Amino acid sequence: MTASAELSRLSRAALDLCAELATQTEVPGQTTRTYLCPSAAQVHATLRAWADRLGMTTHLDAVGNLRSRLEGPPGAPTLYLGSHLDTVPNAGAYDGILGVVLGYAAAEALQAIGPLPFNLEVLAFSEEEGVRYGVSFIGSRALVGTADELLDRLDKDGQSVRDAIRAFGLDETELPGALAEANALGYLEVHIEQGPVLQDAGAQVGVVSSIVGQSRLTLDFAGQAAHAGTTPMTLRRDPLAAAARFIVAAEDLARATPGLVATIGMIEARPGAGNVIPGEVSLSLDIRHEFDAVRDQSLAALLDTAERAAGARGVTLAVTPRMAEPATPMDAELRTGLREAANSLGLMAPELVSGAGHDAQILAARMPAAMLFVRSPNALSHHPDERVNGEDVEAALAVLVHMIQGLARAARA
Ligand code: HGY
Ligand code: MN
Ligand code: MN
DSSP: OOOOHHHHHHHHHHHHHHHHTTTSSTTTBOOOTTOOOOHHHHHHHHHHHHHTTTTTTEEOOTTTTTEEOOSSSSTTOOOEEEEOOOOOTBBBBBHHHHHHHHHHHHHHHHHHHHOSSEOOOOOEOOOOOOOOSSSHHHHHHHTTOOOGGGGOBOOOOBOOOOOHHHTTTTOHHHGGGGGOOTTEEEEEEEEEEEEEEHHTTOOOEEEEEEEOOOEEEEEEOOOOOOTTTOOOOOOOOOHHHHHHHHHHHHHHHHHHHOOOOOEOOOOOSSSSOTTEEEEEEEEEEEEESSSSSHHHHHHHHHHHHHHHHHHHHOOOOEEEEEEEEOOEEEEEEEEEEHHHHHTTTTTOOOOEESSOOOOOHHHTTTSSEEEEEEETTTTTSSSTTTTOOHHHHHHHHHHHHHHHHHHHHHHHH
16 A cells, blocks of 8 residues: 555544544533543543554553553653643544544554654643643643642532542552653644634645743632612622623733733623622633733733722622643744655645644643644634544644654664
8 A cells, every 4th residue: 555545544544533532522412521531531442442453552641641652672762742632612523632543643654664763652631621620731741740730629529630530540649650751752743723824824734833821810700799670780799790891801902912812711600690780700711822921911901900890899809820831932843844744745834823722832841842733624623613624634644754754764863
């Protein structure tokens, strides 16, 4: 079978597997997989089957990352591939998981070509989205030694990360064993772009130059619950009115600041009856920018606006930071390697900043990390209508395999 026919077969198999994995969900009828939910075990079993066929050794690490290895020569460094297997609620079929299955597809393609001069480890990170605990990257943070800080975080049911790990049959005291190797060759992540840039450029794939920095917080406004009909406007202490001023200000600032995005994705008013002025309002803030100084200044301005909106209404405000990740440049050498691999296959591979966060920005703390984006033809993600073109996925697999062959040639030189 010719190399391109084999890559066609493997990329089709990868897309078929994404469709199957999308049905492994904790909410029937939609794709929702949060940290260490029961359907994560189904995904592990499905991926293990592919790894077993390739003779890879597979294990679950202390935070539930599935890790499959093709061993190279003794003492050789490891090249890590992969992405995350968890999803947002009512997700599409490709965010994260496409990069995981393409890791296995690349391992199969490379195995057919011949032994590599390094180890190859495919990673299926257990948690990247931050849905269950409000903090992202529990999976990849275990590989850089910062997951232990999260063990006491509580989910909405009061279960800690530690409890979730134990309930899944894992042992958090084995966290040190999850660390990535100190002299790793690097980490390559294939991921859907999730935005319009490649589609607008007419490019099938793109190389990530850097990943934006992001801050996620919870804002709790507290006023006075009261009767909606008998309470004069002048006597109200309405937290939802204060929160509304903040939400509009966040949109206004982001629209006025090039490159800034600000999102309130969750809001809850309590007690939550139409004829009761809310007593409390909780909302989330997700704010991102390519430059940390702009993000930090924008955040400070928005929190000041929130304080003033609350103060003007006799409402108190409590701000709880949930996570903050700095903007992260991708490794220059690996970026060049990806671009040259794409160009040698006749593909444009424009560079672009990632507005989405990714595990690569965590692993970059411990090894060279780079990302290859696959075009999102409808620029939609975190939505069941998330799409990819089969030919774009095949192109991305070809670039990944070509890039790894280049790394192998360099390692042998
Ligand atoms: O939210 C994000 O940036 C990514 O989808 N985790
Ligand atoms: Mn996502
Ligand atoms: Mn993702």
